[in-house]
Amino acid sequence: MKKHFVNAVLMTVVTTVLLGIVYPLAVTAIAQVLFRSKADGQIIYRNGQAIGSRIIGQPFTGPEYFHSRPSAAGDGYDAAQSGGSNLSPTNHILVEDVEKRVKAEQVGSNPVPIDLVTASASGLDPDISPAAAYYQMARVAHSRGIPESAVQSLIERHTQRRQLGFLGASHVNVLELNLALDRLYPVHN
Amino acid sequence: MTKRGKSKRAVWDLKIVRRAAVDAIWKLNPQTMMRNPVMFVVEIGSVLTTVLLVRGYRHGLLHSGFSLQITVWLWFTVLFANFAEAMAEGRGKAQADTLRKAKSETIANLLRDGHIEQVASAKLRTGDVVVASAGEFIPGDGEIIEGVASVDESAITGESAPVIREAGGDRSAVTGGTRVLSDQIKVRITSNPGETFLDRMISLVEGASRQKTPNEIALNILLAGLTIIFLLAVVTLQPFAIYSGAPQTVFVLVSLLVCLIPTTIGGLLSAIGIAGMDRLIQHNVLAMSGRAVEAAGDVNTLLLDKTGTITFGNRQATEFVPAPGFTGEQVADAAQLSSLADETPEGRSIVVLAKEKYGLRGRDLATHEAHFIPFTAQTRMSGINLDGREIRKGAVDAVARYLEQNGNALPADVRAAVEKIANTGGTPLVVAENGRAAGVVHLKDIVKGGIRERFAQLRAMGIRTVMITGDNPLTAAAIAREAGVDDFLAEATPEDKMRLIKHEQSQGKLVAMTGDGTNDAPALAQADVGMAMNTGTQAAKEAGNMVDLDSNPTKLIEVVEIGKQLLMTRGALTTFSISNDVAKYFAIIPAMFSGTFPVLNALNVMHLRTPQSAVLSAVIFNALIIVALIPLALRGVSYRALSAEALLRRNLFLYGLGGLIAPFIGIKLIDVLLTASHLA
């Protein structure tokens, strides 16, 4: 027994150093050399100012921007407190929340694409479905005073197809799309 | 096998049923029930509901007929299980009663200091010597030390033909309770009172000394484990029900528990074991323990004595091969004449063959001047001198010497015929007339009919057969080929046999064998299944773990089959029992909660009328299925010699899938009946 205790203590110390310190530091070193930007979170800069990560969603309100999905992370898109709503499908809160969001997003009586009115798993979903983007196309075009076709081609350009043709679902990065809008068709106010 | 008819006795023998019904009630004693954890839980449940029922009446709370019916059926569940066990014991008990009659007190003629003293048989001790004469019962088990007698052993074997018992050799054992029919014998007693073969036999058939077998113990652990799991599931169901706003009554919870725990196999398990032993007894085989029966099912290698098992005990003449200058008829004639006085089975078979082949009749030799020459160790020939003819027959070397003395040599054709016969496993017997070789008689070991198919079946089931014989390898190989055994051991000594058994066992195999001689005893003890012949010596009978009262070694194959059938029955009913639960859930769970949540009626796939009738139907089905399966438990599932894969598929289909479906039908039917009769 005593022998095993000694083995256990020594094994814990040795493996902690190897697996808990050496390994992650080594991987960090390799990653920083090979994929520096990605390892650091793909931060986007505008005029020298960090304005977000390419792959972390941000909240957008108002008619001139494409809206991101509802977020349950903190007060919404809190990237230091990720998470979903964890509401069950039969929870009245979910049903009421969705009802409110539908009211806010709905165009005429057209049903709203489901991802636009439901909270994502991470609360930081950077994407919406192409359907959700097209659904907002008319509003954005109108509020920016530009033709819908311009917005449509922008959406098409920002639509990421299924990876390798079959993985995942096609999606549109909201932050990139909105940044492109601002760059190409800035709002003058 | 005179008793085979008995096994056909109807399962529902009225006398046995009556006795079993009474026994079932006696078995309610908690101390007895505790040995069967599954049924013990049912009994506790029944007591619980009974107490609640009685308290309810006392406090003036009118219970519905539902609670009463549930309680009654719970008790029936326990009783049915007890009844099944009692039924299985019933046949053994009936047989034990017969045996006890044979055991009734007899007077022994004890030989002490040259005088005969009359003492009660119960006073006899090991080493005493007694004398038994014609008409007297042999007072105890023993070895004949002097004399020869014909003995009626029907009390034990059921075989009415008397058997010869004599001092010395392998036929010296006698059993207490058997009767001397002729002559007088002196017997040395080999067992103390209460330990005699008859005592053991009574306790064996009665199941009094029955202990759980290893596999039964393991199965009981599994069933106890499942019972605990279901106990957990049911006990914790109440808090979940309370959370959901639909608390349940104790009656319903106990019903659910009883339906879920494996009562079918739990109630029938011991009956299956007893019935397995009983089936052996119906075959006139006594297993000294249930463990031996299980081991029989597991046997990998069967060691079978050639003589008596694979071949008929005696060689028979099958062919006359004439020497140059002789015709077949002449050879037959000479051979027949020389065998007329030969009373051995071989000799008789020569007479018969000559008659069949050439129409030669056994002649009345009184009219002739005939002089028989008996077989002697010196000449190793026998023969006849008749009307100037000198006929001799014997083994080839003996006859060759005889020919040489007459200035003749064994013709090459005859030598070739002899070799050919020997090569096919036969025994050549050369016949000579007046100093000249007349021809050869082909004596052959006759392989029993159907044995080859039997071995093929065993092979399909993964059992290897090894033939044991004292013959030379050539002969042995030929017979082995003809009989279809997998291997053979020629010129076998008891030591060879022992070595073979140990070799097989070292590879993890289980070995079964038969034996009767004293020198078989060590091997019988070493084998996993050692079946001693009842005609054998006391030592052999004590070394083995089974005794065949018919002394028919072929029965070892049937013993293996019975062992397998026993295990299969256990497995089949376990599978059936567990599969049953699915339907019971679908009956009871919706019944429990559809009052509060009508949507849960979606699970009521059997469309049972009311919640009460649903619960009651499940409980009744659960009780009745025990009774319905009693015949199967007692008879065993139908046995087929198939490979394990085929057997598994077949039994899974029958008892797994069948067990899944049957209760859906059964419960629905009971529900319809209950509703029609307004019981629920």
Add this chain to the structure above:
Amino acid sequence: MTAQGWFQISVFFLAVLALAKPLGIYMARFFEHERTFFDPVARPVERIIYKLTRVDEQHEMRWTEYGAAMLMFSVVSMLLLYVFLRLQHFLPLNPQGFPGAAPDLSFNTAASFTTNTNWQAYVPETTVSYLTQMAGLAYHNFVSAAVGIALAIAFIRGIARHERETIGNFWVDMTRATLWLLLPVCIGFSIVLVSQGVLQNLKPYQTVKLVQPQRSADGKVTSTQTLAMGPVASQEAIKMFGTNGGGFFNANSAHPFENPTPLSNFLEMLAIFAIPSGLTYTLGRMTGSQRHGWAVWSAMAVLFLVGGTTVYWAESHGNPLLHGVDEQHTASQSGGNMEGKEVRFGIAGSALFATATTDASCGAVNSMHDSYMPLGGMVLLVNILLGEVVFGGVGAGMYGILIFIILTVFIAGLMVGRTPEYLGKKIEAYDVKMAMLAILILPLLILVFTAISVVWPSFLASIANPGPHGLSEIFYAFASGAGNNGSAFAGLNANTLWYNTTLGVDMLFGRFLMIIPMLAIAGNLARKKTVPASPGTFPVATPTFAVLLMSVILVVGALTYFPVLSLGPVLEHLLMAAGKVF
């Protein structure tokens, strides 16, 4: 349900199949000290480790010694993690300056990571320092996986050996599992993950200016977003490959920094099943019955496909209680039940991940199980309740299914007319007793803890979703804990004294009280003689056996949990169909 969805599932399935053989052979080789291509790298390191830890690599252990060493190591390393959690504010690499964790949370977390559960009652990005993540949590991801694999190998040795007292050396087995398998694969895998966008840095959290500042209802203006950082990829790799599942972030594999692309998602799912699937081949190889290994693999594969298909179907149909929404699948959207799911993964990528993570005792999530449709969520729950033997956790799935195999052989083995035997080993009372103990422990923990929790008002307060779903939430928590899964119906607030403590006990007992009887069986089997196979031997290498094994797993699971499932997810489903909300 779409063609692409099915195609993704098929490709995943084939990839798992393709990995089984090479990984299986490799594991069998290095565990049995045969030569492998990796020896020149790993062997010198191995020697140094034995020298430093004073391990005698030649020493063979009986099952009791093997178990004692394993327990001792687990206790010591668990204590170390507890210390890391409590004292992290005194230790380096804590750029956010997080304080030490509370005692009950620290106990719960230490138990959770030691048992390979990775249940997380805390929000990582607001609770634990980088050092705790690396040297405390990710470290346990390695060793708890190595311990699991070692135990599975020990059990397989028990079957393969005969008339032997010993089943290997614990220290050697866990060291080899680490050096030959986990560490090299994770180095490669973490770099691949970084290439997809997974973080790997030691920077403090980054604050960025929002493109559009937000004003909340109460007038508060938010103009920045704080991005949590850290050495994620190195932890992510072992988290998946070791079927641990503890997220670097609260959102786990749903977080874009942990699982940025559909490809990373695919690889993470594949990593879950890689070792467990390979171990079936190892089983076949080491016991000399490759077909048996495949039969076990097939049983697992069928259960996986049935479960995965059901979840995919349930989630594709969307929530009937929502109005004014478009849940149809079209070319431009996944449709279905998107609450708690990420757009880039879609329904198929989420359903498949959820199935894999609950089949194995991984517990990583890329979507929120609590928000699954009742039947979809039920399948996930059932996957855990079946004992996580559908491929299962690394090692744990193997020894878990071996327990079921022993049970299967025992129940059905008699039907071939022989006393039960498994690969030549007679299964006797002792083995059955131990197998039943191992099987019993899970329902005991899960049912009893859940039962207490659902009748105590203060424990009920933790429920986020009322009605039948609340029962499911608590039930899922204890199932996940005892089964060492670690995923959750995460609405339940489990960071309370009651849940931290009981779930800690749940996880520890669920792991070790199952391991001990399992090792006892291994030791007992190793001692037995091997009966040579014949046509009369119970077949364990045929489709019949695979079907039988599946049936036993399903029937035992279904019979144990039918009542509570019918009051939880089944009732919720039926009520939902009737239009009821809670």
